Amino acid sequence: MIEFTNLKKSFGEKLVLDGVSHVMETGKTNLIIGTSGSGKTVLQKCLVGLFEPDEGEIIYDGKNFTEMTQDERKLLRQQIGMLFQGSALFDSMTVQDNIKFPLDMFTKDAHAAKIKRVDEVLERVNLVGSNKKFPSEISGGMKKRVGIARAIVLNPKYLFCDEPNSGLDPQTSMLIDKLIAEITKEYNMTTVINTHDMNSVMEIGDNILYMKNGKKEWTGNSKDIIFSDNQGLNEFIFASEFLQDAKNMRKLEAQGKVDQNGDIKK
Amino acid sequence: MNFLSQFGKYILMLKGMFSKPENAKLYWKEFMHQCAEIGVGSLGIVVLISVFMGAVSTVQTSYQLVSPLISKSAIAQIVRDTVILEFAPTLVCIVLAGVIGSKIASELGNMRVSEQIDALEIMGINTKTYLVMPKIVASLITIPMLVVLAMGLGIYGGRLAGSAAGILPVEEFDRGLMENFMPYNVTFALIKAYTFAFIISTISAFFGYYVSGGSLEIGRSSTKSVVVSCVMILLADYALAALLL
Ligand SMILES: Nc1ncnc2c1ncn2[C@@H]1O[C@H](COP(=O)(O)OP(=O)(O)OP(=O)(O)O)[C@@H](O)[C@H]1O
Ligand SMILES: [Mg+2]
Numbered sequence: 001m002i003e004f005t006n007l008k009k010s011f012g013e014k015l016v017l018d019g020v021s022h023v024m025e026t027g028k029t030n031l032i033i034g035t036s037g038s039g040k041t042v043l044q045k046c047l048v049g050l051f052e053p054d055e056g057e058i059i060y061d062g063k064n065f066t067e068m069t070q071d072e073r074k075l076l077r078q079q080i081g082m083l084f085q086g087s088a089l090f091d092s093m094t095v096q097d098n099i100k101f102p103l104d105m106f107t108k109d110a111h112a113a114k115i116k117r118v119d120e121v122l123e124r125v126n127l128v129g130s131n132k133k134f135p136s137e138i139s140g141g142m143k144k145r146v147g148i149a150r151a152i153v154l155n156p157k158y159l160f161c162d163e164p165n166s167g168l169d170p171q172t173s174m175l176i177d178k179l180i181a182e183i184t185k186e187y188n189m190t191t192v193i194n195t196h197d198m199n200s201v202m203e204i205g206d207n208i209l210y211m212k213n214g215k216k217e218w219t220g221n222s223k224d225i226i227f228s229d230n231q232g233l234n235e236f237i238f239a240s241e242f243l244q245d246a247k248n249m250r251k252l253e254a255q256g257k258v259d260q261n262g263d264i265k266k
Numbered sequence: 267m268n269f270l271s272q273f274g275k276y277i278l279m280l281k282g283m284f285s286k287p288e289n290a291k292l293y294w295k296e297f298m299h300q301c302a303e304i305g306v307g308s309l310g311i312v313v314l315i316s317v318f319m320g321a322v323s324t325v326q327t328s329y330q331l332v333s334p335l336i337s338k339s340a341i342a343q344i345v346r347d348t349v350i351l352e353f354a355p356t357l358v359c360i361v362l363a364g365v366i367g368s369k370i371a372s373e374l375g376n377m378r379v380s381e382q383i384d385a386l387e388i389m390g391i392n393t394k395t396y397l398v399m400p401k402i403v404a405s406l407i408t409i410p411m412l413v414v415l416a417m418g419l420g421i422y423g424g425r426l427a428g429s430a431a432g433i434l435p436v437e438e439f440d441r442g443l444m445e446n447f448m449p450y451n452v453t454f455a456l457i458k459a460y461t462f463a464f465i466i467s468t469i470s471a472f473f474g475y476y477v478s479g480g481s482l483e484i485g486r487s488s489t490k491s492v493v494v495s496c497v498m499i500l501l502a503d504y505a506l507a508a509l510l511l
Contacts, residue, residue, distance in 0.1 A: 050384050071285075077390035088381035102389050105289045 001026045002047060002158065002190055007056035009039075009046055016042045017053070018214035026061075027188045029181050029204045031195055034211035035236060040194040041085060043211070044160055047192065048080060049073055060158070078106055081151030085162040085194075087143040089135040089150070095122075096131035099150045106154065121149040124179060126172075141168040145176065152183060159184065159191040165200060173197065177204050198237050201225065210236070226250050276472045282394040283402070297400040304401070305408030308365045312358055316416035319353050320345060320423030328433045338434040342424070342442025347451060349420035355455045356503050358416045359462035362409060363495040367470035370401050371491040374474030375484035383475070398471045405467035406460060413459040417452070458506055462499050469495045 002024040009017040016039045024030040032040045045051045047058060049065065058065040060076060068076065089098050096118055103114045122128055125145035135143055144164060151159060164180060165173035181204040184191040195201065201208060205222035210233050218230045225237060226247055238247045252258050257265050287293040327344045374397060377383050386393045421443065428434045434442075473491035477483050 045384075048388055050387065074390045074392065077388055080388055080390075082385070082388045084381045084385060086381055088385040090382055090385075091376075091380070104292055105389065105391060 001061055002192070003059040004047065005057050007043065007046055007058070008054045009042055009051060010054060016214055017046065019056070020209075020211070020214070020216050021056075022209050022216060022219065024190055024192050025207050026190045027185060028191070028206035029184050030190070030192045030207045030209070031201060031205050032192065032209050032211060033195060033201060033236070034217075036196065038211045039214050040211060041162055044162055044192060044194055048077070048082060048160060078154070079157040081154065081156035081159045083144070083147045083151045083159075083161040083164055085166075087135075087140075087147040089143055089146055091135045093134075094131065095127070095133050095135070095138070095146050098135070098146060099153050102150065102154050117153060118149075121153050124152075124183075125149045126175060141172055144168065148176065148180070155187055157189060159189050161191070161193045163194055163196075165195070165197055170199065174199065174203070180204070196236075198239075198243060201237060223254075226254065275476065276468070279394060279398065279472055279475060280468060282392070283399040285392045285395045287395060288391055293396065293400065296396065297404060300400045300404035301408055303369070304366050304404050305411065307369070308362055308412065311361060311365055312412045312416055313419060315361055316349075316354065316358065316419040317423035317426075319357060320349055320420035320425075321427035323348055323353065323420075324424035324427045324433060325431060328428075339438050339442030339445065341428065341434060342439040343445055345424040346421055346443055346447070349424065350417050350451050350455050354416040354420055355413050355458040355462065356499065358413055359409065359459065359466065359499055360496055362412070362462075363466045363470075363499060364492050366405065366409075367466050367492050367495050368488045370405075370467060370470040371474035371488035372484055374398070374471060375477035375487055376481075378475065378477045379480060379484060394475075398475060401471055402464070402467040405463045409463035409466070410456055410459040413455065417455065454506075454510055457510065458503065461502050461506065465498045465502060466495050469498065 003022075005021040007017050007020045008015075020043060032043060034040055042051060046053045047065075053066075056066070063076070065073070065076070089095075090101065093101065096115070099118045099121060100114050103109060103117060107114070109117075118131070119128070122130065125148055127142060127145050127149070130138065130142065130146075135146070138146070144167070148161070148164060151161070159180070161180060165176050168176065177200050180191060180193065183189065193200070193204075202222050202225075205225065208218075208220055208222070208225065209216060210218040210230075212232055218228060218233045220228065225233070228234065234247075238244045249258070252264060259265050323345045324341060327341050328338075331341060331344075374383075377397070383393050383397070386396065425436060425439045428439050429436050470488070470491040473487040473494070474484075477487050
């Protein structure tokens, strides 16, 4: 569980986070959503300490992250996996070495055992056989998946993903979402995902934080979202007419107003 | 004000390097990799410029020494002393500031901009220790070695040019080399080499590590690191000469 209260962060004159508080729950996929530029990345980077918030408190399972020394943070971070918006793969290393790097650094396993673990996570992200490729030789979507593989290779307690499926086709996108949701449940991780992908929101939104103008505007899960009358949220999630229709249908379904054939009851 | 805050950040970066490695083996591997990159990587250019600078100093010294009262072997002495005192340490390090400095700054800058440094930090790795320290230590070890090599090759180049251009025969050059040799000059040159190696590696690491922005900034800060290192080398060169000679 990651709990943060009243987080504030500004860059020069620009106030990006204006007192955000929320609880990211363990064993759930916690989503941060909001329009481009609403401060999702900044919030996530504050949570892991890549940015120092100007104000506010962050608590990791009872441990106050804000007050930790550099060394204490280092220890905690060995339990954190993070996927960056731009993947951030080490471009001097092959896919295999990228994923193996945390194992090399923090475990004393034999080489063969490490390779086995690398193959295991590569299989999870559907990238079997890409071991020897360099990041410059693979597509953006593949980089994302390698990034995820690297983030989960040490079975972290906390997983942060910044837009894990932007730039991916809808099918792969779904696959990645499902994978993240699956491992979250399997290893009882606290997972925080930044996204503005409406499919992710509806499919894996256990606990959603909607940000607007640096503030928490709405919170709930993917079921609540259909019934929300927050106009900003509605316009953001169900941006097209098609999605509006889909939402109304779901709403009717939930209210028992649709028969087995998918027709609206008279 | 800006300079002072930059300088403070530079000192803090150096201080932040001293922490216990998370995994000694990987750090050693990175260190050896940097020795190869920095030392072996600049071997070719050092060989080339040192042979030529020795050759040119022989030719030019003989051109300037027209008096019949001075024996030819004095040319060898002059070549030896200028190569050891100034050319090998200072000139070579100015060139290395370009070669090694821009390499260090752009490598770190690229890692910063593409968030690879952040990715390492998130894993719980002290990137100042893992990325910056090996580059500085590798420079401190390999650059003085390159300077010593440049001394030898510079003198050899002078000897070669002396006979090739018919200025003085090899035997006379060798005799000149033995006359009035002051071992302190070599010590002084090594002090310079260590100082310059520290300047090149720390300044370029600083400019690379703290890049912010995009790929344009990487180019800018690598240029800046070369310029600043060169200026610092020249200032240090003068200061060391005034203090130690
Ligand atoms: N390092 C920085 N320096 C200055 N301003 C920044 C910095 N990082 C982010 N910002 C500003 O903070 C605001 C929020 O940026 P952020 O990257 O968090 O958006 P986001 O919600 O992640 O958007 P996207 O969905 O496009 O990734 C932006 O207006 C941006 O200009
Ligand atoms: Mg973002």
